[in-house]
Amino acid sequence: MRFFPNGPNIPDLLLEQRDKGRVVFLCGAGVSVGAGLPNFSELTGQVIEFFDPAQTSPLTEKYTWGNDGTFKESAPLDQIFQLLYQEFGRDEVRSIVARLLDRTPSEVSEEHQIISRLSADQERNPQIVTTNFDRLFEQIPVGKPLEFHTPPAFPDINVGVPVSGITYLHGRLQRESEGTHDYVLSSSDFGRAYLSEAWATRFMRSLLDQYTVVLVGYQAEDPPIKYLLQGLNHDGSFDRSRLYAFDRGSQEDVCDKWFDRGVTGIAFNDFPDLWQSLEAWAERADDPKLWRSRVVDMALRGPRELADYERGQVVHLVRTAAGARTFAKADPGPPAEWLCVFDSRYRVSKSGNTVTASEHYGLDDDETVVNENTEEGSGDGGVLEWCRGDFASHSTYDLARPWPEQWTELPPRLFNLARWIAEQANSPVCLWWMVRQNNVNPRLMEILKQKVSRDDDLNSEARRLWELFFLSASDDRGAAWSTRRGCFDLKDKIRRDGWSLSSLRLLQEVVAPILICEKPLPNDLPPLQTWDETSPSDIARWEVKFPEWHGEKLTIPDESLISTIEILEGSLRMAENLLEETKQIFFSNPTCYPNREVEGELREDHGTFYWFLELFDRLVALFPGNAIARSLLWPTEYSYYFRRLKAYSLNQPALFSAPESYEVLPAFVSSGIFWEHDICREVLFYLGDRWDDFTSEQRTEVAQLLLQGPDEVRGDENRYASRLEKDRGLLYLQWLLLQGKALPKIILKSFRRKIAEIPDWDETFAENLTNYDGLLAINVEADESTESLSDLPINAITDRAISMQRADYFSGLDPRPFDGLVKENPRKALAALSHASKNGNYPKLLWAALLRHWPEAASLRLTGVLAERLARLPENFVVEIKDPFARWLEKWFGFGFRSSEDRMLRVFDHLMHGILEAAQNQDDPGVGHNTDRIKSPHSHATNHPVGILAQTLVRFVSSRERLEKGGIHEEFSERLELLLDAPAKSGESAAAVLAHSISQLYLLSPAWVFQHLMPRMKFEHPHSSASWHGFLSSAHIPNSDLMMRLKPTFQDLFPRIYAWHWEDGATRIASQMVVALAIKRSGGEALLQPKEARHCIRNMTNQNRKDAVEHLRRVGVESEGAWSTSVIPFIENVWPRDVRLKTATLTMAWVSLLERTGDSFLLTLRTLRKFLVPVERESHWLYSFSRAARGAPLTMKYPEGVLELLALLFSRHTRRAPYELAQILDLIEEASSELAGDGRFLRLQGLVEST
Known part of the structure; x- marks a missing residue:
């Protein structure tokens, strides 16, 4: 966490340990510099200056004085003091040290006060250890006398003696007149303290066993650090989480300096930034409750209103139990939008809105864009998951106690966060976030259910959607991780128990419809409006489906038929209710006549319905009375399944005679269902099958009803359907006539009069009313037969070709006669288009076909004629056919250039100028729509006409015959430069293509590459993303000279590369290229130095670091002896040793590498062991x-x-x-x-x- 934007990033664990009073500050000379005292180097210089050794003294070889009067040592300072002891006497030197340090500042040092406050235990007693001799800490007013300890009489921490007070590890300053001065200054003093007598070492080991120690005021090279830490970390296994050091510099440099000493480095920019943050930390330590309250007040403004480091403070707050409780108890509570910050899977996810998400919800310590540790369970840093310090009672884990199902007691911190989440139930963001989760803790779900069911103020729409969500979440049958076997378990139970009551209960559970709730697409941003302003589709996507039977069949005995029918009927009613409540529809409607006029296969969406239909037919045969009673109870009002079943039941002679069924018809008609288009099959089959059995009067009444039509035109967004709705009665009459049914004469006469008034009446509409289209697998093939064009004159070919070029998908043929003509007789095809152009007619489809299918067998002369025609096409039409035109040029440019350079350049220029002029007048004339972010710039470029033109020139100038001439001729370079300077995506496409071929172009003309391509690789250039994607997509490392010129930008590619939001391929290549460049080449040095490669690796995502490890593994496997000569040296000397990079995900990658090491396993393991967790x-x-x-x-x-x-x-x-x-x-x-x-x-x- 940072207290200020420029302050050090203090680890949460250290903050937590300080809150418990378990942190001791070990202070060096840098702490006293602000009080006017010298640091160790300055003190050494002052002592030497006092004694003024002779020019012949050995001391003069160990130091120099700079021009600015500063002391410059050329040997370790402890060795210099050893020489001073030898030349001037131990007591004399120590006495002078006491004189130089014996200063009493007029004011108490702010730095010492801050350290005193920070180091205090829970009783406010300072716990300070210092290697300084001065007594500035003793001047701080703390209300009671401070204990102090001097060597070797230190507190025995192992037996419980507290370390409160001040422990002078290297001696306490005495007045010069006080006699004995026992200070640790020289190498012999350090040897006695840490080796021979080892009282300092023993004390520090005991201290580190019990406390977390923070070093302040030291540099990694200071003698105390050298003696102390190298001894503690001699085996490399020391727990770095117990020892921290504040140091000035970049995080990389600080980590590197302190790693081998077993210390976790915490970097800061400058000393004012450090002390400002430490003072803020001290204020937090003085009154944690007040600090928590202030952070919660800040959180009330919402994450979008805060800076990233402020969001980091909120996240740190809720990582602690006390902080989470304060956060949850705030009234009003912080907004639900904080879930977007707490959920790192969303915060750093790779979605279309990642930039927006990271800007609004990112933290200051997010790894630039992503650190994909989420799969390790550590992605949230302990915010929404169990973390260190979370404890829960074990009383709930009792198999004999009646706890609610799946009830697990949450740790207090998580319980408070769960309460806060539940309090946000009236926010659309809360439900939106819940929908995004794959699975939710059952205790959180229970708390939410209680909130929704008991909160009278909850918005009604919110309550409806929450209850649907709970229903979906409680049914895991639609989840990929579900372990329920559904129909298989049912079959096993029936095999064992038969059709028992428990089997029927299981059947009821198995056939129940499934409500699936998924996150909305494509929008990935939280809905921030009120419920009234939020569409349900912005929160979730709903789908109602029936369980799959996987081809399994159940044999229902007659005695269980009615019970099974009742269960299936209940399942259909439940599905109807869910469809109505979620406002969803099935992709296709079911039919009660699956074997009549059905084309294709029936969809599986309605498997339960068809099973019910099958059983209902058995019910009609076996228990007609039950079937009649059941069908009469089916609703005539809107019902997705049962209205069609109602019509179907009326068509069963075993249930109703025609006159009896007719008695039900008026209610059916008056409800309006009779006219609904999606059950017209059931209605028409009923009317057609029973028509002859109706009485004459009944037929007349029905025909009259149809002649009148529906009472009103029902709304329908589809205009074609609305037309059918308006004339539905007439269409039904037409259908009956087509089935050979006789209409009463008076009705027939009126019918014919009415349809005569309809100008575009077509009886095929009626003929298709009962057609049912199932799933059709249609393979449409191009029919390039030229028979329809072969006998036509030139002037008639284009019109006929256009009129025929419409696919008949039901016949499976797509007539393309002009395509065939181009292939068989390109001269005739070109002549037909040339003739049409004389009349100003330029059929786009036919010109495109000519260019796409121009045969390779065409003569050079005929291809030249086509080139001339293309050069004379109107410029606006050229833009219309830019894609096939560019592809034609790509294929034929070299062939035509050898025949006529001037002509092919004119054709090239005609297309190029047309595209560039169009680009100036609109957003972009490229392929498809213009998008702000292209995930694969090089792939896009190779399909963009400007990219294709650039690629055409590059291939031509790189060809062997052009290489022999050398250089990039002006006629080509000028055109390449025009393409590069094209606006928007056009210029980016040219840059991507040329960067992809930068190695070939560099061989031709290094100067041209330096002038025109290298600037585009700079990050500030708008073409940088496209250029680097093109370069990386080649997966080729250029020659060393070019690579060295690219290196200054390449080594900063990470993390900037993630801001471009590419697909994974290019970033994977970039990470592997880092490894390849950092491995020493045979007979030469590596192109990327270890420090430069470490910088890249540190700024990669975990996934790209895994890619780098994978490349290392490939190097070891594919090259003889590479494990010892390349892989192990790379791991040892290049791979960064940061603690944060030692993750479970990377450990699994290292293990994968170890699997392939063969005889080098032990050697590689020895190197890797320090990177494994x-x-x-x-x-x-x-x-x-x-x-x-x-x-x-x-x-x-x-x-x-x-x-x-x-x-x-x-x-x-x-x-x-x-x-x-x-x-x-x-x-x-x-x-x-x-x-x-x-x-x-x-x-x-x-x-x-x-x-």
């Missing part, structure tokens, strides 16, 4: 250690090495083991039985047994 995964990620594709697995060859690896991967706190761990341990025991007694083996065996 524990991993908790149950998947098969250790598969290759249990078996190998060829030969014995590594476990059999190196059992102890694999055991060491496993011990690193699974800590004592690991709760879940991967599936292969047990098998790997068996192999270890088989390969080396003595290892079965190893403590590491026993611990891992225990993990397997407890998982």
